[in-house]
Amino acid sequence: MQPHLKKAFTLLALVIIAFIFVRSLVVPSSFGQYGWYRGDSLGDIRNFPVEYAGSTSCGEENCHKNIYSVWIKDRHKTVNCETCHGPSEKHVNNIREMPEPANDSRDYCGLCHFKRVARPTTFPQIDPDVHGENMRCTYCHNPHKPWFI
Amino acid sequence: MEVTRRKFTKIGCKVILGAAAVSAIIESVVTNGTAAENSPAGEYDWNEHFWGYVVDTRKCIGCGRCANACKLENDVPFDEPVYRTWVERYRTKRDGEVVIDSPNGSINGFPEDIPPEEVKKAFYVPKICNHCDNPPCVQVCPVGATFATKDGVVLVDYQYCIGCRYCIQGCPYGARYFNTEKGTADKCTWCYHRITKGLLPACVQACPTGARKFGDLKDPDSIVNKILDEERINVLKLDLGTKPKVYYIGLDREVR
Numbered sequence: 001m002q003p004h005l006k007k008a009f010t011l012l013a014l015v016i017i018a019f020i021f022v023r024s025l026v027v028p029s030s031f032g033q034y035g036w037y038r039g040d041s042l043g044d045i046r047n048f049p050v051e052y053a054g055s056t057s058c059g060e061e062n063c064h065k066n067i068y069s070v071w072i073k074d075r076h077k078t079v080n081c082e083t084c085h086g087p088s089e090k091h092v093n094n095i096r097e098m099p100e101p102a103n104d105s106r107d108y109c110g111l112c113h114f115k116r117v118a119r120p121t122t123f124p125q126i127d128p129d130v131h132g133e134n135m136r137c138t139y140c141h142n143p144h145k146p147w148f149i
Numbered sequence: 150m151e152v153t154r155r156k157f158t159k160i161g162c163k164v165i166l167g168a169a170a171v172s173a174i175i176e177s178v179v180t181n182g183t184a185a186e187n188s189p190a191g192e193y194d195w196n197e198h199f200w201g202y203v204v205d206t207r208k209c210i211g212c213g214r215c216a217n218a219c220k221l222e223n224d225v226p227f228d229e230p231v232y233r234t235w236v237e238r239y240r241t242k243r244d245g246e247v248v249i250d251s252p253n254g255s256i257n258g259f260p261e262d263i264p265p266e267e268v269k270k271a272f273y274v275p276k277i278c279n280h281c282d283n284p285p286c287v288q289v290c291p292v293g294a295t296f297a298t299k300d301g302v303v304l305v306d307y308q309y310c311i312g313c314r315y316c317i318q319g320c321p322y323g324a325r326y327f328n329t330e331k332g333t334a335d336k337c338t339w340c341y342h343r344i345t346k347g348l349l350p351a352c353v354q355a356c357p358t359g360a361r362k363f364g365d366l367k368d369p370d371s372i373v374n375k376i377l378d379e380e381r382i383n384v385l386k387l388d389l390g391t392k393p394k395v396y397y398i399g400l401d402r403e404v405r
Contacts, residue, residue, distance in 0.1 A: 013166070013167075013170070016170060017166055017169070017170050020170060020173045020174070024173065028309075031293070034189070034298075034299070035296055035297075036293045036296065037293045037294070037295075037296035037306060037309075038293070038294075038306050038308070038309050039189065041304070041306035041307075041308065041309065042189045042298065042304070043189060043190075043191075044306075044307070044308065045304055045338060045341050045342060046189075046191070046193075046341060046342050046345050047342065048223075048341075048342035049342075050222075050342060050343055050346070050348065051221055051222045051351070052218060052221075052222055052343075052348075052351050052354055052355070054348065054349075054354060076357075078357055078358060078359060079357040080354055080355065080357075082218070082354070082355070083214050083218070083354075083355045083357055086221070087218075087221050087222065107258075110258070111212040111213065111214070111258045112210055112212045112357060114258075116210075116211065116259060116261060117240070117261065117265045117268045117271040118211055118238050118239075118240065118259065118271035118272050118273050119210050119211065119273075120207060120208065120210065123210050123358070
């Protein structure tokens with residue numbers, strides 16, 4: 001081989017080797033494990049903490065069994081415990097960690113039940129100006145068993 | 150043949166460097182080729198699932214509990230106007246004008262700011278990342294920090310994202326936002342940390358009317374497959390070819 005070609009090839013080989021070396025340092029080891037991304041990030045995302053434990057965890061273990069059995073039979077059974085009572089996974093793991101009390105204000109019930117034009121007409125709605133004389137809804141309605149008292 | 154010390158060192162160096170380069174190349178080719186078949190470690194096997202989502206706009210009452218639960222579950226900055234899911238309100242007035250709004254992503258409800266007499270037609274539409282099968286946001290990422298998993302969820306690698314915001318520009322659904330606390334792009338994960346443990350996404354669980362449904366497209370008995378078989382469904386921006394996996398029932402032509 002001619003000496004000038006030999007030099008060029010040696011240089012090229014060195015450049016390639018340097019590239020591979022730098023790449024192995026910079027690119028995380030799990031990159032490309034499943035595709036063009038860092039495979040370990042799947043584990044990172046899957047290990048994020050859960051906040052909402054689900055209604056069944058309220059009813060099991062005899063904790064809130066009575067109120068659960070009332071709620072599960074009535075019209076508000078589609079509204080999960082944590083929709084009003086807030087995320088409870090911390091409370092499930094440690095009962096001393098109390099969740100915030102449920103918001104029983106008129107406006108909170110109104111998020112679903114105040115009359116709005118965009119709501120489906122079949123959904124039960126009230127006109128807050130004429131219904132209930134500005135009292136708390138829970139004064140007359142039991143949110144766990146929502147028909148009158 | 151006599152080998153001088155100089156020649157011996159030269160040959161030795163060449164052999165070592167060559168072997169290192171060849172083994173590195175072979176290793177990278179082999180790992181790329183085989184590992185894609187495996188599932189990440191753990192009990193959950195992503196080869197057995199392919200997730201899908203159904204929104205029934207006829208059932209949505211605009212209470213915003215989904216958007217609220219999403220922010221609390223996923224540590225989305227609560228007081229900033231960024232949302233992984235939100236509810237839009239469409240109102241067609243009697244003069245034909247269409248008013249579309251989503252005050253605070255629906256979290257505080259929808260005040261009636263147009264007199265109801267002037268509104269001819271109105272409805273709510275929940276919005277969320279469509280977890281496209283052909284995601285434009287993944288294509289534009291320059292560093293491989295966003296990707297589609299084998300079970301059909303588009304995720305962001307928060308350690309690897311450089312915060313260039315290309316993906317936010319690339320998403321035709323406006324489903325991505327910039328998380329100022331993390332300094333990265335951020336988006337809905339369909340609560341990947343929940344669904345891989347057998348739980349439902351927080352927004353689906355929080356919905357009081359069942360307007361949001363989530364299930365496995367690979368399971369013929371899942372709620373999503375049942376709805377897809379029975380209802381007339383549509384997706385957002387079908388013509389873009391992004392192949393969304395959020396299916397809508399009762400989608401109006403005004404909804405983009």
